[in-house]
Amino acid sequence: MKPIRRRTLADHARGFLRDWSLPRQLRGESPYSDAAKSTGSAKLRPRLEEADKVGTNICPYCAVGCAQLMYAKDGTLIHVEGDPRSPINQGTLCPKGAATFGWLTSELRMSKVLYRAPHADRWEEKPLDWAMDRIAHLAKRTRDETFVHKLPDGTVVNHTLGMASLGGATLDNEENYLIKKLFSGGLGMVWIENQARV
Amino acid sequence: MPQWDLANADCILVMGSNMAENHPIAFRFALQAKQKGATLIHADPRFTRTSALADIHAPIRAGTDIAFLGGIIRHILENDLWFKDYALNYTNLATIIEDAFEDPSQNDGKFSGWDEAKKSYSYESWQYKGEFVPSSLAEHFVNTTESFSDQTKRLQQGPTPKDETLQHPNCVYQILKRHFAPYTPEMVERVTGCPKETFVKVADALARASGREKTGTICYAVGWTHHSTGVQMIRAAAIIQLLLGNVGRPGGGILALRGHSSIQGSTDIPTLYNLLPGYLPQPHGLKPHHSLQDYIDHETTPTGWWHNFPKYIVSLLRAWYGEAGMKENGWGFEWLPKIMGDHSQNPMTLAIEDGLIKGLFLLGQNPAVGGSNAALVQKALGKLDWMVVTDFTETETASFWYKGKPVQAGELAPKDIKTEVFLLPTSLAGEKAGTFTNTHRLIQWHDKVVDGPGDGRSDLWFVYHLGRRLKELYRSSADPRDLPIRYLTWDYPVEGEREEPDAEAVLREINGYTWPDRQQIADFKDLKDDGTTACGCWIYTGVFPKNDHNQARSRKPDGPDGPGTHLGWGFAWPSNRRTLVNRASADPAGKPWSERKKLAWWDAEKGEWDGYDQVDFSTEKAPDYTPDWSKEPAGMDALSGTDPFIMISDGRGALFVPSGLKDGPLPTHYEPVESPVRNPLYGQQHNPTAKIWDRPDNPVHVPEDPRYPHVLTTYRLTEHHSGGTPTRSVASTAELQPEGFSEIAPELAKELGIENLDWVVLSTPRGEVETRALVTERLQPFRIDGRLVHQIGMPWHFGWNGYATGDIANVLTAIVGDPNTGMHENKALTCNLRKGRLDRPQNGG
Known part of the structure; x- marks a missing residue:
C-alpha cells in the first residue's frame, strides 16, 4: 500500500505559484481563458458529460407550461433543468419545477400493483x-x-x-x-x- | 393571452390569485412590465409576496370581489373613462334589451324572470329586444316557449337593435349604469373593507391604462373560481376589460392562471361530464337531443363561427365509431350517453355516499384531500364496490380504508369496509410521451426519456389496455346496448415489450384526418359534416397537420428582434393563434390602434388580414364588409368586418349576457353562502341560484351564525401542489414546507390567547381540524358595518401520507357550488377557532 504523504508547506507554495494567475496575466494571457486555468480547473468535467440521452419535457406541476431538459444515462434519469430556449421560462424553474427530479426518483414511488380485497386489513402485491x-x-x-x-x-x-x-x-x-x-x-x-x- | 404578453401591459391587476407564490415563473412577466413602468396592483384578502411586490395592495374581505370590481365599473362609467371607439364598435354596449328586463336594484337582489318554485331564472326578459341570442358557451340551446330555431333565426334578418347615442333607457350602457350605481366607493368600503381611497387609486390606475396607446391586464386564479359567484367575478373583469378596450390587444386581456399541467387540455379534450371534445355539448336526456338532427337543430347557432357546429360533431362521431357510423344512423349519435343533470364532482360525492355509484376510477386525483367536505368523501368511498387508483405513490384516497377519518375515529374498522381497491403505479411525464396544454392554450409535446419503474405504466397504457380487454369481453354480444363499445374504434399501434400505445397516433386522431384514406387535415375549415372527415377535437386541428409533422414538438422561439409571438414554439389552439379576438387590436378601419400596440391589421393591397400573430378572424373579410340582410346570411357571413368576437352570435363582446348564465346577465354582489354579515347591497343574501346540497351529512349554516364568527379562506403554497401528493412525497419540497398550519391575525390571536406555533382547532358544521397557529400581520381584520371581522387562512395541501403531513383543510368545507360550473366555494366560508388540540388517541385523548 502506498504510504500517505501529507502535503507540506512547500507543496502548498509550489502549487500556489504554479496556479497563480497574476504572473500569466502580466505575460499577456487572458484572465478569462488561459490565465484562468489551474490544476483544479483542468480536472473539471461537464456536469452532464456522461448523459447518453436528453429529451424535452414540460413541467408536470402547474399550468404555466415551463419547458425542461431531461438527461439520462443507461436508462436512469440523472438530471432535470429548465430549458433555456423556452419563451415561457427561459431556463428558470420554481421550487416545484426544480423538484421534478426528486418527484421521479422519490423513494415513496411504487413499482408494484397493490390490491386490497373486500374487508381485508392489508395490501397485497x-x-x-x-x-x-x-x-x-x-x-x-x-x-x-x-x-x-x-x-x-x-x-x-x-x-x-x-x-x-x-x-x-x-x-x-x-x-x-x-x-x-x-x-x-x-x-x-x-x-x-x-x-x-x- | 400568452403569459409573456404580460410584459407589454401598462397596468396589471392580480386578483383572486397569489401569483408571485403560485405561478412564480409567469409572475416574472408582471415584474418585467413593472420595470418598464406599469402599475402592478394586488387585491386580495391576504398580504402575500404578490402584495409585497405590487405598487398597490388593496385588502378585501374574502368573497367580496364583485363589490370591488362593480365599484370599478361604476367608477369608469360615472367618470366617462371608457375607451369609446373600442366599446361602441366592438361590444354590445349600444344594444337594446327587452322592455321586461328588471335589474336586481329594482327587485331586491334578483333579476326579472325568477321562478321561486324552481329556484331558477327564465331568460326571456334578458334577451335583445325582439331577438333570441343563443348561448356562446358549450350549450348553445336555450329553453324557450317558442322553438329554438324560430327564435334565433331573427339574428339572420337584420342587425341587432341598437341605439348608438346610448340614450335608450334599456340599452346596455344605461342598464350597466343603473345596475352598478349602488357600487359607490363608500359602498365598496362597507362591503369589502378596503379603504375607499385605496379603491379609487386602483380604479384610476386601471382606467389610465386604456386607449389607443395603452393596455392593461387582469390576472386571476382559483381565488375567483372557488366561490358560489365565481363565474360572475370573471364576468365583472370581462366588463372592465371590454369597457377599457383591453381584449385582443398586446398587453391586454384576462389571464387565467390555472393550476395543473394539462388542466386546460382536460377541459378542451374534456374528462368532464357535460362536454364532448372541442366544447360540444354532451347530449342531454331532458333536452331535445333525441336524434342527431334534433341535436344539431338545437345546438347550431344561426350566426357566428359556431354555425359550423355540425361539421365538428359529425367528424367526432366518425373518429369514435368509424365505419359503423352512417348517415342513416346519425353517424352513431345515439350511442353517445345522455346526461340527466349535474354529474360533476360535488354531486358525485353524494351519489357515492348514497350508493348510486358502485365503481370508481381515480386517475391522478386525490379527493380525500381535495374534495369538499373531505370527511364525507372518505366515508363515501367505503360504499363503493370497487375503486381503481392510478398514481405514483399511495394517496390518502387509496388508503382511506385503513387511514381515513371514520377508521381513525373508531367509527369503522377495515373489516367493515367492502370496497375492493386497486392501486396501480403510474409513469410520469418524462417516462411517457404526449402533450400538455398550458394555461394559454399552448400545446407542448414532452418526450419519453426513461421507463417508469417496475409495473409503472402511463394512463394511456391503462386506458388502452382496459379498453382492449373490454372490447374482447363484449366481442360476441348481440345486445344493442353493447354496440357502442363494440363499434368504438380502438386500433392504436403499440410499441416495445410493454406494449405502450403510440401517443402520436392518438394525437393524429385528435387533430383529424380524411376518411377513409387517413390524410392529416391542417385546418378545421376543411372538416365536413358528410362523414368524409374524422376529428377527435376540432379546435386542435393543425397540431398534427401532416402525417409526419407534429407541431407540438416545434421548439423555435422568436429571437430578441421579435416579434415575440413565438409562433414556432409549440401550437396554440385554435390555428396557432396566440391572442384571441386579435382583430380588435386594430381599429374599425383595420389600422392598429397605435404603433405601440400593433398586433393585427388589414392589408388593403393584398386584401387580407396580416399580423405578428395568426389573425382570429375571416382572413379575407374587409373591415368595411356588411352583411347583406336581404339574403338572410348565416354563420360568419352575418358578422360584419367590425365584429371581432366571432364565437358570439352577434360578434360583439358581451358586456351584457342574454343567454348562458344561470345567475343573471350581469355580475351582482351576493355574500358567500356562509357569511358573517348580511348583504349590504340587497335583501337577497347569497346567490339565489347557488348549488347548495344542504343535508345532514353536509350541513350549511345561516348568515351571522354566532358559532362560526370568522371568515375562513383556503389557499396554496409555492412548495406544494394541489392535493399535495406530488410534493409531500418529494424530499426537497416536503423539507421546505414540512407541516400544515393556519394563518391568524395578531389581534385575534391575542383575543383568544394564542401564541405563535400553538396548536389550534378550527371548526365548521362539517368537521374539526387541529393545526399549528402562524400568527402574522399578513392577515388583517376588517371593520364591516362597525363590526370587526377576522379572517383565517389555511393551506389545503396537507394529508396523512408522504413526508410533509397535516390535517386536511377540506374537512371544514361544504359541498356548495357555483350555479354555472358547480365549482365548490372553498375560498370564502366561516369557522370557529380555539386554542388547543382535538381529542384524538395519538394526542393522549
Missing part, C-alpha cells in the same frame, strides 16, 4: 395482468347491472349511472382523449370529471 383482467371484469359487471338503454318515456339514453371517473388535469391530452372516448363513447359513463370545471 398482485401481477399487473391479473389486476387489469379483474378491473375489466368488474367494470363490465357494474356496467351490465346498471346500464339504461331507454327511459320509461322511450328516450334512448344509453348510459350508466353506476360508474364514475375522476382525474385528468394532470394527464396528457392523449390520455384524456382515450379516457373520454372509452368511458363515455364506449361504456356510456356520465360521471366523468376532473379537477377542472367549465
Whole structure:
C-alpha cells in the first residue's frame, strides 16, 4: 500500500505559484481563458458529460407550461433543468419545477400493483395482468347491472349511472382523449370529471 | 393571452390569485412590465409576496370581489373613462334589451324572470329586444316557449337593435349604469373593507391604462373560481376589460392562471361530464337531443363561427365509431350517453355516499384531500364496490380504508369496509410521451426519456389496455346496448415489450384526418359534416397537420428582434393563434390602434388580414364588409368586418349576457353562502341560484351564525401542489414546507390567547381540524358595518401520507357550488377557532 504523504508547506507554495494567475496575466494571457486555468480547473468535467440521452419535457406541476431538459444515462434519469430556449421560462424553474427530479426518483414511488380485497386489513402485491383482467371484469359487471338503454318515456339514453371517473388535469391530452372516448363513447359513463370545471 | 404578453401591459391587476407564490415563473412577466413602468396592483384578502411586490395592495374581505370590481365599473362609467371607439364598435354596449328586463336594484337582489318554485331564472326578459341570442358557451340551446330555431333565426334578418347615442333607457350602457350605481366607493368600503381611497387609486390606475396607446391586464386564479359567484367575478373583469378596450390587444386581456399541467387540455379534450371534445355539448336526456338532427337543430347557432357546429360533431362521431357510423344512423349519435343533470364532482360525492355509484376510477386525483367536505368523501368511498387508483405513490384516497377519518375515529374498522381497491403505479411525464396544454392554450409535446419503474405504466397504457380487454369481453354480444363499445374504434399501434400505445397516433386522431384514406387535415375549415372527415377535437386541428409533422414538438422561439409571438414554439389552439379576438387590436378601419400596440391589421393591397400573430378572424373579410340582410346570411357571413368576437352570435363582446348564465346577465354582489354579515347591497343574501346540497351529512349554516364568527379562506403554497401528493412525497419540497398550519391575525390571536406555533382547532358544521397557529400581520381584520371581522387562512395541501403531513383543510368545507360550473366555494366560508388540540388517541385523548 502506498504510504500517505501529507502535503507540506512547500507543496502548498509550489502549487500556489504554479496556479497563480497574476504572473500569466502580466505575460499577456487572458484572465478569462488561459490565465484562468489551474490544476483544479483542468480536472473539471461537464456536469452532464456522461448523459447518453436528453429529451424535452414540460413541467408536470402547474399550468404555466415551463419547458425542461431531461438527461439520462443507461436508462436512469440523472438530471432535470429548465430549458433555456423556452419563451415561457427561459431556463428558470420554481421550487416545484426544480423538484421534478426528486418527484421521479422519490423513494415513496411504487413499482408494484397493490390490491386490497373486500374487508381485508392489508395490501397485497398482485401481477399487473391479473389486476387489469379483474378491473375489466368488474367494470363490465357494474356496467351490465346498471346500464339504461331507454327511459320509461322511450328516450334512448344509453348510459350508466353506476360508474364514475375522476382525474385528468394532470394527464396528457392523449390520455384524456382515450379516457373520454372509452368511458363515455364506449361504456356510456356520465360521471366523468376532473379537477377542472367549465 | 400568452403569459409573456404580460410584459407589454401598462397596468396589471392580480386578483383572486397569489401569483408571485403560485405561478412564480409567469409572475416574472408582471415584474418585467413593472420595470418598464406599469402599475402592478394586488387585491386580495391576504398580504402575500404578490402584495409585497405590487405598487398597490388593496385588502378585501374574502368573497367580496364583485363589490370591488362593480365599484370599478361604476367608477369608469360615472367618470366617462371608457375607451369609446373600442366599446361602441366592438361590444354590445349600444344594444337594446327587452322592455321586461328588471335589474336586481329594482327587485331586491334578483333579476326579472325568477321562478321561486324552481329556484331558477327564465331568460326571456334578458334577451335583445325582439331577438333570441343563443348561448356562446358549450350549450348553445336555450329553453324557450317558442322553438329554438324560430327564435334565433331573427339574428339572420337584420342587425341587432341598437341605439348608438346610448340614450335608450334599456340599452346596455344605461342598464350597466343603473345596475352598478349602488357600487359607490363608500359602498365598496362597507362591503369589502378596503379603504375607499385605496379603491379609487386602483380604479384610476386601471382606467389610465386604456386607449389607443395603452393596455392593461387582469390576472386571476382559483381565488375567483372557488366561490358560489365565481363565474360572475370573471364576468365583472370581462366588463372592465371590454369597457377599457383591453381584449385582443398586446398587453391586454384576462389571464387565467390555472393550476395543473394539462388542466386546460382536460377541459378542451374534456374528462368532464357535460362536454364532448372541442366544447360540444354532451347530449342531454331532458333536452331535445333525441336524434342527431334534433341535436344539431338545437345546438347550431344561426350566426357566428359556431354555425359550423355540425361539421365538428359529425367528424367526432366518425373518429369514435368509424365505419359503423352512417348517415342513416346519425353517424352513431345515439350511442353517445345522455346526461340527466349535474354529474360533476360535488354531486358525485353524494351519489357515492348514497350508493348510486358502485365503481370508481381515480386517475391522478386525490379527493380525500381535495374534495369538499373531505370527511364525507372518505366515508363515501367505503360504499363503493370497487375503486381503481392510478398514481405514483399511495394517496390518502387509496388508503382511506385503513387511514381515513371514520377508521381513525373508531367509527369503522377495515373489516367493515367492502370496497375492493386497486392501486396501480403510474409513469410520469418524462417516462411517457404526449402533450400538455398550458394555461394559454399552448400545446407542448414532452418526450419519453426513461421507463417508469417496475409495473409503472402511463394512463394511456391503462386506458388502452382496459379498453382492449373490454372490447374482447363484449366481442360476441348481440345486445344493442353493447354496440357502442363494440363499434368504438380502438386500433392504436403499440410499441416495445410493454406494449405502450403510440401517443402520436392518438394525437393524429385528435387533430383529424380524411376518411377513409387517413390524410392529416391542417385546418378545421376543411372538416365536413358528410362523414368524409374524422376529428377527435376540432379546435386542435393543425397540431398534427401532416402525417409526419407534429407541431407540438416545434421548439423555435422568436429571437430578441421579435416579434415575440413565438409562433414556432409549440401550437396554440385554435390555428396557432396566440391572442384571441386579435382583430380588435386594430381599429374599425383595420389600422392598429397605435404603433405601440400593433398586433393585427388589414392589408388593403393584398386584401387580407396580416399580423405578428395568426389573425382570429375571416382572413379575407374587409373591415368595411356588411352583411347583406336581404339574403338572410348565416354563420360568419352575418358578422360584419367590425365584429371581432366571432364565437358570439352577434360578434360583439358581451358586456351584457342574454343567454348562458344561470345567475343573471350581469355580475351582482351576493355574500358567500356562509357569511358573517348580511348583504349590504340587497335583501337577497347569497346567490339565489347557488348549488347548495344542504343535508345532514353536509350541513350549511345561516348568515351571522354566532358559532362560526370568522371568515375562513383556503389557499396554496409555492412548495406544494394541489392535493399535495406530488410534493409531500418529494424530499426537497416536503423539507421546505414540512407541516400544515393556519394563518391568524395578531389581534385575534391575542383575543383568544394564542401564541405563535400553538396548536389550534378550527371548526365548521362539517368537521374539526387541529393545526399549528402562524400568527402574522399578513392577515388583517376588517371593520364591516362597525363590526370587526377576522379572517383565517389555511393551506389545503396537507394529508396523512408522504413526508410533509397535516390535517386536511377540506374537512371544514361544504359541498356548495357555483350555479354555472358547480365549482365548490372553498375560498370564502366561516369557522370557529380555539386554542388547543382535538381529542384524538395519538394526542393522549
